[in-house]
Amino acid sequence: MQSPHSCNAEAALPGSVAPRYAGDLMKTTTPDTLISPADLLERLDWRYAVKQFDPTRRIDESTWSALEESLRLSPSSGGLQPWKFVVVADPTVREKLVSAAFGQTQVRDASHLVVFTAKKDFGAADVDAHIRNVAAVKGVPVESLAGLRGMLMGGIVGAKDSAGREAWAARQTYLALGVLIASAALLGVDAAPMEGFVPDQFDTILGLKELGLTATVVCALGYRSETDPYALAPKVRFGYDQVFLHV
């Protein structure tokens, strides 16, 4: 976690305001799409970790597209996005993953399945890919970003050993998972975040090793089955004073 340099958890960089990255929406300065605090909490309370998905219900294309975009837009340390999101649709592969997930049927029955993966041995080549992207988006020469590159190399790549960098990348994928879970709840899509799987088996089944990736966490998404008994279970959280400290 420790960084020798000042390093904001998302790259927000100086430079001329260039055309937006293709695919990004316009940034608005006057938000007119806000929701109320009460509505937000109703959505977050509505969600739960689904045990039984309705295998007949599919997430429609525009909703799914927004959920994918919520992942792409997720912040990450240094803006480095040390991840790939693997969307598994192939039923045969899904079935194999069930076996590598202790038989949990959400992996098979959910409308969509995302396997979060972190880059292993994140290094200079990854930083350079990001720097090239920054240069392209901002319309500035790569050379002008030498200071940023040095900060990211020193603050993240050079400050951690290989295991530390993998752990750092894995943490970023959980941040993206949090964005996805909240986004899904807002759109009325059910989700089941899952750690109960064997990463090494997932890596093999999905061919991740050859890509320098490793599975960190899984999220099945779709719609709860009407017969899922967990849908009506009370949410179990510690009380406010047990999780908040005020200084």
Next chain:
Amino acid sequence: MQSPHSCNAEAALPGSVAPRYAGDLMKTTTPDTLISPADLLERLDWRYAVKQFDPTRRIDESTWSALEESLRLSPSSGGLQPWKFVVVADPTVREKLVSAAFGQTQVRDASHLVVFTAKKDFGAADVDAHIRNVAAVKGVPVESLAGLRGMLMGGIVGAKDSAGREAWAARQTYLALGVLIASAALLGVDAAPMEGFVPDQFDTILGLKELGLTATVVCALGYRSETDPYALAPKVRFGYDQVFLHV
């Protein structure tokens, strides 16, 4: 990450449907507070990692209360909530934290500051605290949850060494950070997630060591300054094909 037992990333347990935990909202089965995919993306695109907060603008009480509740409602592996969220209001402490955060002024100027902390050496006592809470919420005897306790002890506590458990707990705090960042964007609150600080110094300044906690990541929240040049910078993300794999 590897768990020898099937273990969903949030505890959703069988048992009789008992009264909701005090403070929870009613769970609705017919969501009427959904937002559109386009509105969600507008909110996520609006957000950015703030560099300069407006020190004169405060988050109002009901909005802040909802943001705290979004943290409390965040899912976690096994539902174990291996965290505490430290909300730092004291200006003197904030000033000390600026020094331990490489001078980053968001730590001082933001309306609110949350230091995410993970439990160190998460163990049987922590599982038991959760089990007692489950029993209380569900109105069942602790003894009836022996199976759940065994699964959590075997799948998480027993499956990892001390460093592995701390890393696991730290990842959960990033999930909660993701939920908070998305929630803030939906409510029109700006945020600056930050890894650029010295955890050991934060732990000392906030008295976390005595509590068995360690700082993992920080989020400053409030409202962007009108003069923050980063507010108008284009968002830098890899293209869709660079972060998604389809299987």
